[in-house]
Amino acid sequence: MFILTFERQIIIINGEAMKFVIIGGDAAGMSAASRAKRRNPDIEVIVLEQTHDVSYSACGMPYNIADPLRDMDLLVVRKPGVFIEKNKINLLTGHRVTAIDPKAKTVMGNTHKGQFFTFDYDKLLIATGASPVLPEIPGIDLPEVMVLKNLDHGRQIKDYLGKGNVKKALIIGMGYIALEMCEAFEKRGVKVRMVKPGRVFLPWLSPDLAEVVQKELILNGIELYPGHTIKRIESTGSFLDIICDDVSFQADIVLVAMGVKPCSRIAGQCGIKLGISNSIAVDRFLKTSDKNIYAAGDCADAYHVVTDKKCWIPLALRANRAGWAVADNVSGRQTSLRGVAGTSVFKVFSLEVARSGLNSKEAVDAGFDPVDNSVTTRSRAHGQPGSEPIHINMTADRKSGSILGVQMVGKEGVAHRVNAVAVALHNGMKLEEFSQTDLAYAPPFGPVWDPLLTAANQLIKKL
DSSP: OEEEETTTTEEEETTEEOEEEEEOOSHHHHHHHHHHHHHOTTSEEEEEESSSOOSBOGGGHHHHHHOTTSOGGGGBSSOHHHHHHTSOOEEEESEEEEEEETTTTEEEEEETTSOEEEEEOSEEEEOOOEEEOOOOOTTTTSTTEEOOSSHHHHHHHHHHHTTSOOOEEEEEOOSHHHHHHHHHHHHTTOEEEEEESSSSSSTTSOHHHHHHHHHHHHHTTOEEEETOOEEEEEEOSSSEEEEESSOEEEESEEEEOSOEEEOOHHHHHTTOOBOGGGOBOOOTTOBOSSTTEEEOSTTBOEEBTTTOSEEOOOOHHHHHHHHHHHHHHHTTOOOOOOOBOOOEEEEETTEEEEEEEOOHHHHHHTTOOEEEEEEEEESSOTTOTTOOEEEEEEEEETTTOBEEEEEEEESSSOTTTHHHHHHHHHTTOBHHHHHTOOOOOOTTTOOSSOHHHHHHHHHHTTO
């Protein structure tokens, strides 16, 4: 028997309140848990989290590490006890799920003390997130070789730096976390070298904009070594030897920041369909190939608003929003998500680096006929003190005239300006339409012709 009462949003299955089990207690998991209890106070919500931290600002870890006086626990938004006492969520930390049985509708695993557990569910959310990519090389498991993904990782790095004998760091990778951690190490007085197998620095960024970022790193004393594959890491007892085919490095700490991969193993093992990059395939309602199982957050795929095709772009906002949507759907309020534009921004010393949508290569791969253009304009009006260059690369489709994406680099006026393009992409705006938008103007914040309008007007000439 299934009874759904929208007035009180009470869901009863076989005479009992629905049991909603969630694997993972970070952004998507806790967003879903909290919203489900708000929607349906009578639903039994069980969250199984393998660590002892939930609901924290992972994106704030590099900035916290940079400041030795700030406690890492300041990044915790809500402690487990608040969810348990205030929201009446059965939150169980230190519980690692190792298997799912969709036929029996149960999950199984072990606690951090080695005790076996099993829970049955009516609806299940897999919100297992992503894990760091680690090269399979000797020495990758040395204690001085670290990653930065969860709060325990952040504590480990910060505690190690606090010992005061760390003078040299080697970062493997040159992505978002790698670049943010450059500044964190530098502020702690640690000399930084960066190495990666690929020869192109920031291949997703327009070459002229990537050069601006590269110069900023070099100006701040960061040494870059693209095109070198690490073969092994050895400990001498005093420091680490990082050995490549043609060069070697010495460091006191190695940070592996080669990106992340979706934690989808338990989903794949129980027969749930996987999609792009081995992420869990979901529909627009976040439902997997099993009608009783949802997936959300960095472990799941999404639709791209520009291509309308599946993509895997792990982002914090998407994780929270997807958690909300799952809670709504479990609670009987059908909610779909259109998708993502891949909008992101990060800080590299004094630079803001942002993007939304597709670059030219991604546009070609998606079947478009892209045309792009790079412009350099100013962050403030002519003659206004403190004005800084803003470098913009904008891409449009030659056939339809639609905006496909933008990339921006500058010392100010980039981080929030990119949101205008994100809105345009979500609404499928043509370049001509975007060039006619009424953007705000005041001399301290931008020229009369906003940098984005300048980029759009210049690109129109090439269509």
